[in-house]
Amino acid sequence: xxxxxxIWPACLHHLNLKSEDSExxxxxxxxxxxxxxxxxxxxxxxxSGKDRHFIISHGPRGGLxxxxxxxxxxxxxxxxxxxxxxxxxxxxxSPSPLMEDxxxxxxxxxxNQFVLGIRREAAV
Numbered sequence: 001x002x003x004x005x006x007i008w009p010a011c012l013h014h015l016n017l018k019s020e021d022s023e024x025x026x027x028x029x030x031x032x033x034x035x036x037x038x039x040x041x042x043x044x045x046x047x048s049g050k051d052r053h054f055i056i057s058h059g060p061r062g063g064l065x066x067x068x069x070x071x072x073x074x075x076x077x078x079x080x081x082x083x084x085x086x087x088x089x090x091x092x093x094s095p096s097p098l099m100e101d102x103x104x105x106x107x108x109x110x111x112n113q114f115v116l117g118i119r120r121e122a123a124v
Contacts, residue, residue: 016054068116
């Protein structure tokens with residue numbers, strides 16, 4: 001598979017946004033974008049709407065913790081992970097509760113983080 005074709009089966013699945021007042025942000029997205037809070041764990045709330053998902057995490061205001069992309073199957077994910085490792089890019093465990101355990105995270109030179117994995121069925 002050519003290098004430029006490895007990532008393109010991936011689709012944006014969810015964003016993890018940081019907020020000092022996560023409850024207010026959850027309320028805002030619920031009203032503005034008609035998203036429904038699904039699950040809340042310590043410091044994080046998962047919001048879901050038609051074909052869109054956010055996780056709101058407690059943290060510094062106005063930040064993106066990570067963007068998570070889902071691939072269609074494990075074979076695609078393995079090929080992509082192998083490619084990334086061959087390029088000597090560090091791979092980290094995924095922080096996303098909406099992805100399967102095989103998901104992983106990478107960061108660009110500025111520290112922007114991206115999760116790559118397969119979405120959990122509960123996170124459709």
